[in-house]
Amino acid sequence: MATREVFWNISPLGELLFYLLALVAIAIFAYGIYGHVRRILQGKKVAFTVRPLWAKLSAAVASIAANKTIVRHDASAGVMHFLIMWGFVVLFIGTVIVTIEYDLFQKILGREYGFWVGSFFLGYELILDILGVLFLVGLVWALIRRYGLKPPQLSWKPLDLALPLWLLLIGVTGFLVEGLRLAATASELGYNPRWSWAGFLISQGVRGFPVETLRAWHLALWWLHGFLALGWIAYLPYAPKVMHILSAGVNLFFQDMRPRGRLEVLDVEGAFERNEVLGFQTLKDLTRKDFLDLASCTECGRCEANCPAHLSGKILSPREIILELRAHANEEFPAFGKPKEHKQIIGYSIKPEEIWACTTCMACVEVCPVFIDPLNKILELRRNEVMIQDKYPAGFTDVFKGMDGRGNPWDMPASERLAWMKGLEVPIAANLTPSPFPKGKGNSSPSLGEGTGERFEYLFFVGCAASFDPRTQKIARSVVKILQHAGIKFAVLGEEEGCTGDPARRIGHEYIFQILAKQNIETFNNYNVKKILTICPHCFNTLKNEYPALGGQYEVVHHTQLIEQLLKDDRLKLTKEIPATIAYHDSCYLGRYNRIFDAPRNILKNIPGVKLIEMERHRERGMCCGAGGGLMWLEEEPSKRVNELRVKQAQAALDGHLRQTPTGESEQPRRSLVASACPFCMIMLEDGIKSKNVEFENKDIAELVAEALA
Ligand code: SF4
Ligand code: SF4
Numbered sequence: 001m002a003t004r005e006v007f008w009n010i011s012p013l014g015e016l017l018f019y020l021l022a023l024v025a026i027a028i029f030a031y032g033i034y035g036h037v038r039r040i041l042q043g044k045k046v047a048f049t050v051r052p053l054w055a056k057l058s059a060a061v062a063s064i065a066a067n068k069t070i071v072r073h074d075a076s077a078g079v080m081h082f083l084i085m086w087g088f089v090v091l092f093i094g095t096v097i098v099t100i101e102y103d104l105f106q107k108i109l110g111r112e113y114g115f116w117v118g119s120f121f122l123g124y125e126l127i128l129d130i131l132g133v134l135f136l137v138g139l140v141w142a143l144i145r146r147y148g149l150k151p152p153q154l155s156w157k158p159l160d161l162a163l164p165l166w167l168l169l170i171g172v173t174g175f176l177v178e179g180l181r182l183a184a185t186a187s188e189l190g191y192n193p194r195w196s197w198a199g200f201l202i203s204q205g206v207r208g209f210p211v212e213t214l215r216a217w218h219l220a221l222w223w224l225h226g227f228l229a230l231g232w233i234a235y236l237p238y239a240p241k242v243m244h245i246l247s248a249g250v251n252l253f254f255q256d257m258r259p260r261g262r263l264e265v266l267d268v269e270g271a272f273e274r275n276e277v278l279g280f281q282t283l284k285d286l287t288r289k290d291f292l293d294l295a296s297c298t299e300c301g302r303c304e305a306n307c308p309a310h311l312s313g314k315i316l317s318p319r320e321i322i323l324e325l326r327a328h329a330n331e332e333f334p335a336f337g338k339p340k341e342h343k344q345i346i347g348y349s350i351k352p353e354e355i356w357a358c359t360t361c362m363a364c365v366e367v368c369p370v371f372i373d374p375l376n377k378i379l380e381l382r383r384n385e386v387m388i389q390d391k392y393p394a395g396f397t398d399v400f401k402g403m404d405g406r407g408n409p410w411d412m413p414a415s416e417r418l419a420w421m422k423g424l425e426v427p428i429a430a431n432l433t434p435s436p437f438p439k440g441k442g443n444s445s446p447s448l449g450e451g452t453g454e455r456f457e458y459l460f461f462v463g464c465a466a467s468f469d470p471r472t473q474k475i476a477r478s479v480v481k482i483l484q485h486a487g488i489k490f491a492v493l494g495e496e497e498g499c500t501g502d503p504a505r506r507i508g509h510e511y512i513f514q515i516l517a518k519q520n521i522e523t524f525n526n527y528n529v530k531k532i533l534t535i536c537p538h539c540f541n542t543l544k545n546e547y548p549a550l551g552g553q554y555e556v557v558h559h560t561q562l563i564e565q566l567l568k569d570d571r572l573k574l575t576k577e578i579p580a581t582i583a584y585h586d587s588c589y590l591g592r593y594n595r596i597f598d599a600p601r602n603i604l605k606n607i608p609g610v611k612l613i614e615m616e617r618h619r620e621r622g623m624c625c626g627a628g629g630g631l632m633w634l635e636e637e638p639s640k641r642v643n644e645l646r647v648k649q650a651q652a653a654l655d656g657h658l659r660q661t662p663t664g665e666s667e668q669p670r671r672s673l674v675a676s677a678c679p680f681c682m683i684m685l686e687d688g689i690k691s692k693n694v695e696f697e698n699k700d701i702a703e704l705v706a707e708a709l710a
Pocket of ligand 1: 306307308310316318361364375
């Protein structure tokens with residue numbers, strides 16, 4: 001009959017000993033898991049399930065099964081992980097099947113055989129050998145990748161070598177045991193050994209040895225295999241790197257499905273009244289999801305490899321943020337006993353310079369295969385530093401003063417908000433819309449007065465950068481030209497516009513953010529605003545994703561979205577040729593935060609004469625310009641400037657394209673350009689272009705469209 005004896009060549013005493021060892025391993029495993037669960041439950045509760053349970057479950061299972069999150073950003077690592085993961089899973093299922101067969105059917109129910117016979121058994125043998133070999137291939141690949149190819153984001157700690165070798169040894173000894181058994185039982189086997197093809201190949205190599213020798217080798221290797229496998233089970237919860245086998249799926253299940261670019265609203269005044277902490281001061285302030293994040297990190301380093309702060313030589317590494325917090329958590333929340341005294345995170349496990357180097361670009365969140373969010377931890381640490389400890393880089397003092405006093409981080413008077421529109425006919429909302437409150441009766445606004453009664457479709461929210469910065473003012477002027485060309489009815493707020501509050505929020509000053517946001521919402525509502533057009537992705541993200549939590553619900557569009565739509569509707573015709581090779585730079589807040597990748601590219605493709613090329617890092621993996629998170633107002637060390645790194649990448653793409661274009665192919669000289677769709681990016685790229693002394697222009701999409709209009 002096609003089956004085999006489960007404990008072949010093992011004495012009853014050996015079998016008993018194995019069961020005792022298995023119990024010990026399971027107990028050690030359970031103790032480790034208990035420690036993790038206990039630590040996670042110390043966190044604050046979070047409630048953000050916005051999808052039905054089954055939808056979250058199926059999404060998590062599908063994502064894990066296909067290794068989607070790994071393959072998406074690194075195909076080679078993805079295939080390697082796919083082989084190891086599926087090999088491991090199938091071998092584990094195989095062990096469970098044997099356990100059910102032997103313990104339930106044969107021991108408890110007293111049958112000679114259960115279901116592990118005949119064609120089921122043969123299929124089992126075939127599949128397990130295939131997946132077992134693929135498992136070994138994946139492990140060898142992992143070792144070659146780490147120690148041969150040496151991607152910079154991988155570490156080379158002793159455990160990084162020991163863990164895959166351990167698994168490799170489990171796999172190899174498993175096949176050797178199978179081969180020796182097949183060789184020793186060849187004459188009495190009830191099935192064709194080729195079904196166990198990997199073991200069969202090994203058996204062919206040892207078939208000349210006496211049966212007693214084969215049995216002795218089998219016994220020794222069986223125990224070695226058993227020790228290694230049980231040891232692995234016992235050690236699993238204690239090896240943080242490996243713990244992701246269990247925790248990653250849970251973390252995927254509990255991932256926050258709300259818009260990415262949204263920060264939680266804090267009750268700042270209430271917290272002050274109640275003498276509560278704001279942000280993360282100690283580990284007591286972390287949520288359960290944060291602790292789950294810490295337990296799930298595989299230490300793969302993808303976040304670090306994509307972090308602009310790290311790449312430009314700064315102290316920050318999102319991986320280290322997670323690992324430092326994890327080590328801190330393990331220390332303060334032991335598996336048994338009371339939690340230890342809670343130390344302030346900043347200064348103990350994390351240095352202040354680490355959190356102040358973050359541009360909030362979200363690249364780390366984007367690439368993490370297990371949906372860990374290092375950014376939210378950095379922002380919560382900033383909130384505590386700013387609002388409770390009153391500690392932040394000196395460069396932010398004037399930013400806060402400007403936003404608090406004059407409603408903008410440039411600290412400019414409101415009257416200057418009209419400067420960019422000099423010479424243009426730009427409708428101002430206060431001059432169009434009659435006030436709902438006649439002057440003098442409850443209307444304290446200086447500008448809400450007698451308007452013409454003309455309605456506008458879009459409120460053009462210019463933003464502080466394009467209002468005050470001379471270079472980016474040209475973007476606002478170009479947008480006005482486009483809107484007027486397409487016959488769109490719009491208005492600006494002029495002096496009534498205030499900063500959305502994004503820089504304050506990302507630096508950590510929630511209080512200033514909320515004051516500014518509430519003022520803007522009041523102004524929008526006074527004018528019955530329904531649609532907002534913005535040229536700044538930071539404004540766009542805040543107005544679209546963060547104002548709703550404060551009562552401001554509007555249809556918000558970025559100028560690239562509107563222009564794309566106007567082109568589709570034939571309301572704009574781009575007829576003037578721009579002979580240029582253009583590399584498009586994705587703004588983090590437009591692209592990664594809000595998934596607007598195609599609109600800017602589609603517009604560029606519509607401009608006659610434009611050849612659109614991509615930089616190596618683009619779309620989801622686009623590299624930050626260095627301005628986000630309030631960092632535009634901080635001085636960077638000259639050798640560690642993110643914007644210069646990005647300019648170098650743009651130059652490499654443009655030069656590369658030039659080299660590939662055979663001489664004489666173009667009839668006329670082409671301009672080399674980097675296009676952007678964000679005033680912050682423009683300021684940073686302009687600065688980088690000047691300091692790197694490179695020869696290409698930097699234009700906003702709106703400027704190019706305005707140029708291409710007849
Ligand atoms: S958000 Fe960007 S800058 Fe900040 S840690 Fe993540 S990758 Fe680095
Ligand atoms: S946080 Fe995510 S991307 Fe970063 S090392 Fe950990 S698992 Fe990898």
